[in-house]
Amino acid sequence: MSAARCNPRNERMKPGIMSKARLQAGMCLLTGMVLAGTMVAVTKADRVTERAKQLHFSSIVVDTHDDTTQRFLDREFDLGARNALGSIDIPRMKAGGLGAIFFSIWIPSKITGPEAVKRGRAQIDAVREQVQKHSADLVLVSTADGIREAHNQGKIAALMGIEGGHLIASDLGVLRVYAALGARYMTLTHSGNAEWADSSTAKPVHHGLTQFGKDVVREMNRLGMIVDISHVSDKTFADVLEISKAPVFASHSDCRAICDAPRNMSDDMIGALAARGGVIQINYHVGFLSQEFRNAEKAHPEWDKAIAMEVQNRCRDREGCQLIEGDRITREYVLRGDLPRVEWTKIIEHIDHAVKVAGIDHVGLGSDFDGANMPFGMEDATKLPQITNALLERGYSEGDVRKILGENTLRLMAEVERISRELNAGN
Amino acid sequence: MRLVRVSLSACLVVGGLLMIQVAPGDDIADRAKKLHFSSIVLDTHDDTTQRFFSKSFDIGKRNPDGHIDIPRMREGGMNAIFFSIWIDGRTMGPPAVEKALDQIDAVHENVNKYSKDLVLCRTAEEVRHAHAQGKIAALIGVEGGHMIGNDIRVLRMFGDLGVRYMTLTHFYNDEWADSSTATPEHNGLTDFGKNIVREMNRQGIMVDISHVSDKTFYDALEVSKAPLMASHSSCRALCNHVRDMSDDMIKALAAKGGVIQINYEKSFIDQAYKDAQDKLSGGVVAMMDQLKKECGDNEECLNKKMTEMTDKATAEGKLPHVSWERIIDHIDHAVKLVGADHVGLGSDFDGANMPEGMEDCTHLPRITEALMRKGYSEDDIRKILGGNLLRVMEQTERVSREMQSAQ
Numbered sequence: 146m147s148a149a150r151c152n153p154r155n156e157r158m159k160p161g162i163m164s165k166a167r168l169q170a171g172m173c174l175l176t177g178m179v180l181a182g183t184m185v186a187v188t189k190a191d192r193v194t195e196r197a198k199q200l201h202f203s204s205i206v207v208d209t210h211d212d213t214t215q216r217f218l219d220r221e222f223d224l225g226a227r228n229a230l231g232s233i234d235i236p237r238m239k240a241g242g243l244g245a246i247f248f249s250i251w252i253p254s255k256i257t258g259p260e261a262v263k264r265g266r267a268q269i270d271a272v273r274e275q276v277q278k279h280s281a282d283l284v285l286v287s288t289a290d291g292i293r294e295a296h297n298q299g300k301i302a303a304l305m306g307i308e309g310g311h312l313i314a315s316d317l318g319v320l321r322v323y324a325a326l327g328a329r330y331m332t333l334t335h336s337g338n339a340e341w342a343d344s345s346t347a348k349p350v351h352h353g354l355t356q357f358g359k360d361v362v363r364e365m366n367r368l369g370m371i372v373d374i375s376h377v378s379d380k381t382f383a384d385v386l387e388i389s390k391a392p393v394f395a396s397h398s399d400c401r402a403i404c405d406a407p408r409n410m411s412d413d414m415i416g417a418l419a420a421r422g423g424v425i426q427i428n429y430h431v432g433f434l435s436q437e438f439r440n441a442e443k444a445h446p447e448w449d450k451a452i453a454m455e456v457q458n459r460c461r462d463r464e465g466c467q468l469i470e471g472d473r474i475t476r477e478y479v480l481r482g483d484l485p486r487v488e489w490t491k492i493i494e495h496i497d498h499a500v501k502v503a504g505i506d507h508v509g510l511g512s513d514f515d516g517a518n519m520p521f522g523m524e525d526a527t528k529l530p531q532i533t534n535a536l537l538e539r540g541y542s543e544g545d546v547r548k549i550l551g552e553n554t555l556r557l558m559a560e561v562e563r564i565s566r567e568l569n570a571g572n
Numbered sequence: 573m574r575l576v577r578v579s580l581s582a583c584l585v586v587g588g589l590l591m592i593q594v595a596p597g598d599d600i601a602d603r604a605k606k607l608h609f610s611s612i613v614l615d616t617h618d619d620t621t622q623r624f625f626s627k628s629f630d631i632g633k634r635n636p637d638g639h640i641d642i643p644r645m646r647e648g649g650m651n652a653i654f655f656s657i658w659i660d661g662r663t664m665g666p667p668a669v670e671k672a673l674d675q676i677d678a679v680h681e682n683v684n685k686y687s688k689d690l691v692l693c694r695t696a697e698e699v700r701h702a703h704a705q706g707k708i709a710a711l712i713g714v715e716g717g718h719m720i721g722n723d724i725r726v727l728r729m730f731g732d733l734g735v736r737y738m739t740l741t742h743f744y745n746d747e748w749a750d751s752s753t754a755t756p757e758h759n760g761l762t763d764f765g766k767n768i769v770r771e772m773n774r775q776g777i778m779v780d781i782s783h784v785s786d787k788t789f790y791d792a793l794e795v796s797k798a799p800l801m802a803s804h805s806s807c808r809a810l811c812n813h814v815r816d817m818s819d820d821m822i823k824a825l826a827a828k829g830g831v832i833q834i835n836y837e838k839s840f841i842d843q844a845y846k847d848a849q850d851k852l853s854g855g856v857v858a859m860m861d862q863l864k865k866e867c868g869d870n871e872e873c874l875n876k877k878m879t880e881m882t883d884k885a886t887a888e889g890k891l892p893h894v895s896w897e898r899i900i901d902h903i904d905h906a907v908k909l910v911g912a913d914h915v916g917l918g919s920d921f922d923g924a925n926m927p928e929g930m931e932d933c934t935h936l937p938r939i940t941e942a943l944m945r946k947g948y949s950e951d952d953i954r955k956i957l958g959g960n961l962l963r964v965m966e967q968t969e970r971v972s973r974e975m976q977s978a979q
Binding site for chain 2: 259263266267269270273274277280318319321322325326327569
């Protein structure tokens with residue numbers, strides 16, 4: 146029994162960022178509903194054909210956004226064991242054929258300066274220690290070739306992404322240290338603005354990227370770090386496209402044409418991203434997948450506040466606890482059935498839409514597992530083969546499916562690495 | 573002018589040696605040159621890192637001052653260097669960590685900038701590979717346990733960033749280990765200090781016992797599963813300085829497979845010089861403190877002032893002249909004591925006062941030739957030049973793998 150849970154990490158506890166938090170609350174309600182155990186028979190869509198299994202388990206499946214890192218800070222969590230809660234652990238990654246995972250290094254946007262750096266480093270240490278502890282299954286890699294080699298050895302490639310430019314405390318030296326420690330992308334902002342870039346979910350103060358923000362992007366190009374434009378404002382996105390010498394990606398964003406959230410991308414943005422060789426990695430978060438869900442959830446901001454308060458009471462600032470308790474509390478809300486139910490097939494709709502807008506070479510997977518609320522039928526990594534199955538059913542070729550599962554991301558990584566080498570050779 | 577004068581006198585010394593020892597067609601000179609420039613010449617302690625923060629310094633160009641840059645490393649056949657990460661031992665906690673990271677970043681950036689000549693190495697195998705490719709292997713050592721800010725995660729981060737050894741203390745005690753140049757307060761290593769040593773073993777970071785108190789040394793020796801190294805220390809039997817090692821310590825180090833990397837600092841290799849300097853300035857720590865009033869924590873300035881001060885005192889006859897051949901005496905003493913498998917080179921270039929004839933790394937081939945003239949075999953000389961340290965690195969790596977797979 147995999148369970149969904151409510152993740153409070155998107156600053157639900159932080160007053161003033163409640164719109165983001167509300168999304169989370171809604172999400173929790175939904176997952177609770179699932180748990181409430183309306184026992185649903187396995188539908189046709191959930192069955193995975195032998196052909197799909199064969200394709201899925203021979204492909205390199207890359208997920209560019211997982212918040213499991215927060216759970217590493219909880220002593221009781223064991224990545225090597227099959228866990229009842231959450232979406233990611235080694236047994237379930239194996240069961241779901243997940244071959245490469247970006248562990249997200251994240252702290253709330255309001256934490257800045259040396260404290261942000263200290264906590265960022267502690268999380269990097271936690272990831273590296275987990276990889277070392279489970280070295281029979283995991284290997285830390287930092288290149289596309291590294292992922293391929295891990296795949297050939299039957300290991301899961303572990304990578305790191307920094308989720309929010311506030312973690313560098315306005316210091317390029319810190320950015321370089323993160324890169325040297327293995328961070329392969331940085332999301333320029335999280336829910337709040339960074340000191341040098343505007344977020345999509347905060348009031349703009351920099352009009353996109355500041356001059357220093359542009360230097361950050363240039364330095365990321367030189368270091369071979371992928372510039373991640375999930376979370377950033379539309380103007381920040383436009384500035385990045387203009388400045389970056391390497392293609393960029395959205396590590397976990399969906400399509401506004403289907404669900405009009407600021408965290409998602411408009412068709413124009415997706416087109417511009419693709420024109421520069423970029424990739425949109427589809428997020429499975431129900432609040433970004435479903436307009437219906439988003440509307441219903443927006444109608445009840447009071448639920449979020451209540452849940453946030455209860456989570457705070459039970460957990461204080463223990464992230465691992467927040468993940469579990471937030472979920473548990475929202476299950477009670479879900480039992481009331483107040484919010485619409487979102488099926489996992491919504492993920493396929495977003496993939497298909499993005500492919501139609503941007504072409505088959507520019508779409509990938511960025512689940513947001515362990516950091517968001519999963520739609521029904523995608524509670525954890527074991528369900529990933531369904532995506533392959535559904536795409537085949539829609540008539541995607543095996544080559545096209547492989548691209549979406551990971552090859553597009555690998556191509557982007559290799560290109561970012563090539564440009565880094567060029568820029569360094571130009572020293 | 574000072575530098576011109578120094579190099580002039582150096583030339584005279586060299587000239588004199590050449591006339592006496594290196595007659596044209598001298599077979600030993602030829603063989604020594606061939607041996608030196610085909611060997612991995614590894615120096616475990618160079619403070620050049622401090623100069624990366626000076627706008628006037630460029631490691632890619634030949635500099636009129638200091639001891640190290642790429643052209644001079646090439647000329648001296650020095651092809652593996654440990655850049656030292658150092659801040660004053662009284663700076664602790666988060667500021668110490670931040671400053672250390674700035675220096676690690678500076679090493680990375682300089683290696684990246686001169687990637688045609690330099691390559692960052694983490695293992696003995698990588699050093700050998702760099703040598704095979706004709707590149708200079710750049711490695712990193714952290715000189716003082718105070719820089720981890722009392723946080724074992726910072727130690728791991730240093731390891732992840734390429735740090736391959738850590739000196740447990742500098743001049744002052746840190747939170748968990750006593751220094752040889754401070755009043756003991758921990759009776760060697762604390763329990764946390766012992767955990768640090770164990771974690772260094774697990775991470776494959778060599779444990780450096782230069783600078784530490786004798787009790788800290790023996791504690792580290794007992795706890796460490798990997799052999800230890802003294803990255804830049806000489807022999808007390810020849811110069812009775814607390815920064816050097818007694819014969820008993822050298823024997824104990826060697827018995828566990830370790831290596832003493834001989835320091836070229838004048839006051840560590842020459843008793844007469846040390847005695848005169850003690851009288852003049854009250855010893856190395858007192859002298860550094862005096863200079864810090866002028867330079868703050870700018871080690872480039874400290875080194876410059878220190879050299880100026882000691883050169884002036886030497887010219888005035890207040891300090892004796894010290895010849896580079898004292899380095900050979902220390903190597904030979906250690907070899908006689910524990911054999912050729914446990915001695916190496918840890919110059920302290922750009923961080924200490926060099927003896928006459930060893931003004932910079934271009935003079936390193938002299939060491940090879942002098943050892944050959946003493947009758948050392950080519951194999952033994954290669955070990956001293958770098959092979960021994962590579963062996964300790966490999967053993968440290970092996971212990972690390974064993975500990976990690978035993979988890």
